Amino acid sequence: MSIAHKNKSDVILYAALKQFSENGFHSSPVSQLATRSGVAVGSIYRYFDDKEALIHAVFSMVDDTLQKTITESADPTLSGRDEFIQLVTSLTEYLNKHPQEFKFLEQYYSSPYGSDKKHAKFLSDDSVDLSNPFVNLFSGKTKGMLKDLPLSLYLAMTFGPIIFLLRDSLSGLVTLDDCLIQQTAEACWNAIKA
Amino acid sequence: MSIAHKNKSDVILYAALKQFSENGFHSSPVSQLATRSGVAVGSIYRYFDDKEALIHAVFSMVDDTLQKTITESADPTLSGRDEFIQLVTSLTEYLNKHPQEFKFLEQYYSSPYGSDKKHAKFLSDDSVDLSNPFVNLFSGKTKGMLKDLPLSLYLAMTFGPIIFLLRDSLSGLVTLDDCLIQQTAEACWNAIKA
Amino acid sequence: MSIAHKNKSDVILYAALKQFSENGFHSSPVSQLATRSGVAVGSIYRYFDDKEALIHAVFSMVDDTLQKTITESADPTLSGRDEFIQLVTSLTEYLNKHPQEFKFLEQYYSSPYGSDKKHAKFLSDDSVDLSNPFVNLFSGKTKGMLKDLPLSLYLAMTFGPIIFLLRDSLSGLVTLDDCLIQQTAEACWNAIKA
Amino acid sequence: MSIAHKNKSDVILYAALKQFSENGFHSSPVSQLATRSGVAVGSIYRYFDDKEALIHAVFSMVDDTLQKTITESADPTLSGRDEFIQLVTSLTEYLNKHPQEFKFLEQYYSSPYGSDKKHAKFLSDDSVDLSNPFVNLFSGKTKGMLKDLPLSLYLAMTFGPIIFLLRDSLSGLVTLDDCLIQQTAEACWNAIKA
DNA sequence: GATGAATGAGACTTCATTCAT
DNA sequence: AATGAATGAAGTCTCATTCAT
Numbered sequence: 001m002s003i004a005h006k007n008k009s010d011v012i013l014y015a016a017l018k019q020f021s022e023n024g025f026h027s028s029p030v031s032q033l034a035t036r037s038g039v040a041v042g043s044i045y046r047y048f049d050d051k052e053a054l055i056h057a058v059f060s061m062v063d064d065t066l067q068k069t070i071t072e073s074a075d076p077t078l079s080g081r082d083e084f085i086q087l088v089t090s091l092t093e094y095l096n097k098h099p100q101e102f103k104f105l106e107q108y109y110s111s112p113y114g115s116d117k118k119h120a121k122f123l124s125d126d127s128v129d130l131s132n133p134f135v136n137l138f139s140g141k142t143k144g145m146l147k148d149l150p151l152s153l154y155l156a157m158t159f160g161p162i163i164f165l166l167r168d169s170l171s172g173l174v175t176l177d178d179c180l181i182q183q184t185a186e187a188c189w190n191a192i193k194a
Numbered sequence: 195m196s197i198a199h200k201n202k203s204d205v206i207l208y209a210a211l212k213q214f215s216e217n218g219f220h221s222s223p224v225s226q227l228a229t230r231s232g233v234a235v236g237s238i239y240r241y242f243d244d245k246e247a248l249i250h251a252v253f254s255m256v257d258d259t260l261q262k263t264i265t266e267s268a269d270p271t272l273s274g275r276d277e278f279i280q281l282v283t284s285l286t287e288y289l290n291k292h293p294q295e296f297k298f299l300e301q302y303y304s305s306p307y308g309s310d311k312k313h314a315k316f317l318s319d320d321s322v323d324l325s326n327p328f329v330n331l332f333s334g335k336t337k338g339m340l341k342d343l344p345l346s347l348y349l350a351m352t353f354g355p356i357i358f359l360l361r362d363s364l365s366g367l368v369t370l371d372d373c374l375i376q377q378t379a380e381a382c383w384n385a386i387k388a
Numbered sequence: 389m390s391i392a393h394k395n396k397s398d399v400i401l402y403a404a405l406k407q408f409s410e411n412g413f414h415s416s417p418v419s420q421l422a423t424r425s426g427v428a429v430g431s432i433y434r435y436f437d438d439k440e441a442l443i444h445a446v447f448s449m450v451d452d453t454l455q456k457t458i459t460e461s462a463d464p465t466l467s468g469r470d471e472f473i474q475l476v477t478s479l480t481e482y483l484n485k486h487p488q489e490f491k492f493l494e495q496y497y498s499s500p501y502g503s504d505k506k507h508a509k510f511l512s513d514d515s516v517d518l519s520n521p522f523v524n525l526f527s528g529k530t531k532g533m534l535k536d537l538p539l540s541l542y543l544a545m546t547f548g549p550i551i552f553l554l555r556d557s558l559s560g561l562v563t564l565d566d567c568l569i570q571q572t573a574e575a576c577w578n579a580i581k582a
Numbered sequence: 583m584s585i586a587h588k589n590k591s592d593v594i595l596y597a598a599l600k601q602f603s604e605n606g607f608h609s610s611p612v613s614q615l616a617t618r619s620g621v622a623v624g625s626i627y628r629y630f631d632d633k634e635a636l637i638h639a640v641f642s643m644v645d646d647t648l649q650k651t652i653t654e655s656a657d658p659t660l661s662g663r664d665e666f667i668q669l670v671t672s673l674t675e676y677l678n679k680h681p682q683e684f685k686f687l688e689q690y691y692s693s694p695y696g697s698d699k700k701h702a703k704f705l706s707d708d709s710v711d712l713s714n715p716f717v718n719l720f721s722g723k724t725k726g727m728l729k730d731l732p733l734s735l736y737l738a739m740t741f742g743p744i745i746f747l748l749r750d751s752l753s754g755l756v757t758l759d760d761c762l763i764q765q766t767a768e769a770c771w772n773a774i775k776a
Numbered sequence: 777g778a779t780g781a782a783t784g785a786g787a788c789t790t791c792a793t794t795c796a797t
Numbered sequence: 798a799a800t801g802a803a804t805g806a807a808g809t810c811t812c813a814t815t816c817a818t
Contacts, residue, residue, distance in 0.1 A: 008781085024306060026220045029808055040783045045810065110304050112218065115365075149377055152359070152368045157381050160354030165346070171309075174346045183343055187351050191385035202798095223791055225801090234800040236794080245792065396777095412694065414608045417812055419780090428779040430815080439813065498692050500606060503753075537765055540747070540756045545769050548742030553734070559697075562734045571731055575739050579773035590802085611787060622804045627789065779818080787811080794804080 009047040012037045016058050021103035025055060025111060052113060059108050062101045069094050074133040080142035081189055084158075087133055088185040092162050096176045102166055134158060146192050157191040203241040203251075206231045210252050215294040218301060219249060249307050256295045263288050268327040274336035275383055278352075281327055282379040286356050290370050296360055328352060340386050351385040397435040400425045404446050409488040412495060413443060443501050450489045457482050462521040468530035469577055472546075475521055476573040480550050484564050490554055522546060534580050545579040591629040594619045598640050603685035607637060607693060634695065641690050644683045651676050656715040662724035663771055666740075669715055670767040674744050678758045684748055716740060728774050739773040 015037040019028045030051055034041045048054040073090035075083055095102040108114040138146070138154045146154070161184055169176040209231040213222045224245055228235040242248040267284035269277055289296040302308040332340070332348045340348070355378055362368040403425040407416045418439055422429040436442040461478035463471055483490040496502040526534070526542045534542065549572055556562040597619040601610045612633055616623045630636040655672035657665055677684040690696040720728070720736045728736070743766055751758040 027306065030810080031808080041809090042784065042811080043782055046781070051809070106304055110300055112221075147381070149381065150368075150374065152362060153355075153374065153377055153381065156355040156358040156362070156378065157385065160356070160358035161347075161350040161385075162354070163358065164350040164354035167303075168346060168350070174344075180344065180347065183347055184350065187341070187343065187347065187385040191351065191355075191381040224793080225791075228801090235792090235802095236800055237798080239793070240798070415694075418814080419812075422780090429781095429813090430779055431777080433814070434777070494692055497749075498688055500609065535769075537769065538756075538762065540750060541743075541762065541765055541769060544743040544746040544750070544766065545773065548744070548746035549735075549738040549773075550742070551746065552738040552742035556734060556738070562732075568732065568735065571735055572738065575729075575731065575735065575773040579739065579743075579769040612789085613787080623788090624790080624805065625803055628802070633788070779816105781815105781817095783813105783815080785811105785813100788809085790806105790808080792804105792806100794802105795800105796802095797800080 008037075008039065008043065012039065012044055012047060012054070013058055013061050016054055017062065017100055017104055020055070020058060020107065021100040024107060025113070055108070055113050058104065059114065062104055066094065066101065066105075070133055071131075074137075080137065080145050081193070083137060083141065084189055085182075085185045087137065088158060088162065088188055089181055092166070092176070092181045092184065095162075095166050096169060096181075099170055103170065106163075106167075145194060147194050149192060154192055158188050161188060202233060202237065206233060206238055206241060206248070207252055207255050210248055211256065211294055211298055214249070214252065214301065215297040219305060219307070246307060249302070252298065253302050253308065256298055260288065260295065260299075265325075265327055268331075274331065274339050275387070277331060277335065278383055279376075279379045281331065282352060282356065282382055283375055286360070286370070286375050286378065289356075289360050290363060290375075293364055297364065300357075300361070339388055341388050343386060348386055352382050355382060396427060396431065400427060400432055400435060400442070401446055401449050404442055405450065405488055405492055408443070408446065408495065409491040413499060413501070440501060443496070446492065447496050447502065450492055454482065454489065454493075459519075459521055462525075468525065468533050469581070471525060471529065472577055473570075473573045475525065476546060476550065476576055477569055480554070480564070480569050480572065483550075483554050484557060484569075487558055491558065494551075494555070533582055535582050537580060542580055546576050549576060590619075590621065590625070594621065594626055594629060594636070595640055595643050598636055599644065599682055599686055602637070602640060602689065603682040606689060607633075607695070637690070637695050640686065641696065644686055648676065648683065648687075652715055653713075656719075662719065662727050663775070665719060665723065666771055667764075667767045669719065670740060670744065670770055671763055674748070674758070674763045674766065675760075677744075677748050678751060678763075681752055685752065688745075688749075727776055729776050731774060736774055740770050743770060 012033070016028075016033050019033055019036055023032075030044055031041055033054070034044055037044070044054065048057060070087065070091055073086060075086055078086060134155065135151070138151055165174060165176055165180070165184060168174040174180070206227065210222075210227050213227055213230055217226075224238055225235055227248070228238055231238070238248065242251060264281065264285055267280060269280055272280060328349065329345070332345055359368060359370055359374070359378060363370040368374070400421065404416075404421050407421055407424055411420075418432055419429055421442070422432055425432070432442065436445060458475065458479055461474060463474055466474060522543065523539070526539055553562060553564055553568070553572060557564040562568070594615070598610075598615050601615055601618055605614075612626055613623055615636070616626055619626070626636065630639060652669065652673055655668060657668055660668060716737065717733070720733055747756060747758055747762070747766060750756040756762070
């Protein structure tokens, strides 16, 4: 099915993701979103209550895909260490290959729009959410393999470096290749392993 | 020297820092900056070319102070490990006690305004800048004490977790006390030590 | 004949009367009229040229019914005074029991839409229209019973108080019961009787 | 003092009164109000929070002047009947000479904006407001001179006919000259006198 | 005949910037 | 130097109307 036959609301969502990640929310007038979507301004308001609703909808789309990606990469047959490395690697690779999604998420979480959600499930400290593969991992299989630290620190030592490197990668300061990703994942593990 | 006698441009800068960190660039009309500064709108334009110039000036002010703070906390008499711990601790404590500055920097770097500067000196990968105490440390005293990794990864393993925790702290998800800061600094070291 | 089998254009007219009287012309988007009518937006445009035509059509419907009601209540066997009282009472009771119609008329006449028609037949000074029972009454049977005043003043002393009270009734400032209606009709008569 | 030197907010208020009375609230875009005021759109928002606030401000201006006019025309030395005639005459003459004010008030009270105030003091049933010369009159001097009717009916018999005639006058259906005004005032009195 | 998605003109409002005082 | 009233471009959103299905 060609893009021309896609759901119009999906067309708008993708165009908005592009526009937002390139220009930011405030430099993305609805008129421009409309142009990029190939629809009229009014049509956007048929699918989304207002600009804010559109932003949240883009977030949901991005977040859902990210979650599915990571969840699918979790391999319970691996050792605790190897599953950790695997998860970190998958997450980093995905975001590195999807810079628009990464930029959007960064912007969303640091904006008033995302302050509710605080952190996305995969980037967050929502410690009760066992559906998060990372939280699940830290709460289960790795017991005894890790230093005794608060969950929030496990998460900070995992996501913090990744996010930092992804930013540098976007800025062109760093080339985030497989080797560097591997090194990063191992360093993260070393930071928290017993 | 009381605030009343300060340079008028400094008064504006401080008021702008407050306003920007609390409300964001786009919810900070110049008229409001003027009110909070206790000056007229027109006066802001005497000291700064336009709103964007003011934003960059606030950044310079914040960045300068941050640099000075960290540079002053560097203690060459300590061992490589201890100096690292010391630097990380100082930086984290400073930003934790100055949430306005942290919020401003976060916002600045994720905005079009800060995309030029890429990363502030202390949060960055500007690898040639030996005046940055971290770069200086990784390039000198710690030689041989660390795994052989790219500088950018050293920096990512240092700043990434801090920034992540500071965000969580601001969101109220985590209490960033001395103990957690100490644990974090040590974990960072473990991540990169040989 | 149930409402479901009514003429589609009548269904639209009734829904529009409701909507207009409750929300006013400008807070009644055609889409909402469609929803309340249970028809599609496009269908409204099959029966009415545009929104303005619909408004005029609602007026005609309301005005026709009102005329018929009053005309039917005229009783030529009564004395001039009693027929006057009877007409005033009927008109007031009808409008008091049909607040939607009254609200609509008020709105219509005070809007650009109704400025053409000036005044509805029953509320007007259309002095040549003998089909209007009031005009008919003032021009015939009551000759000699009334002070010598212009017809427009007869009409003003008749309809003015009624309209005023109906407004107050709608506002909840007054309870327009049978007693008050009777008192009003008599006061109107006293105002103009010889 | 020429109009050019008037308070700018007054200039806007007068232009708005004109525009609203001629075209109605909904056919008076702020851009047109600005043009007629000879100011930029933005300037209107310096003086009034939004269009609604402007509408209310126009009402206050009109209502204040009307109140003052009527209050000043009250003559306590006259008999109850003569003071009543005097008040009715003054009110009618004032509104007849100020059709813009009359149109505005009609529109205001029949709009959502004026539904709070229900009725203006001089056109209303606010029965406790003795500062209203009419209410004051009906509650005092005329005791015993009037039929025993509810205050709301006194008011309806007073204002109803006037408003009706003023509408007809605006429509050109009637010429509201001194003679007709006098006849009306007397008919009103006859309607309620004992 | 009926439908309702699509359109885009136009309304309201904000706010960076200017400039006469 | 300081002031703040004035400006108008630009943004968000609504809704009457059209037209392909």
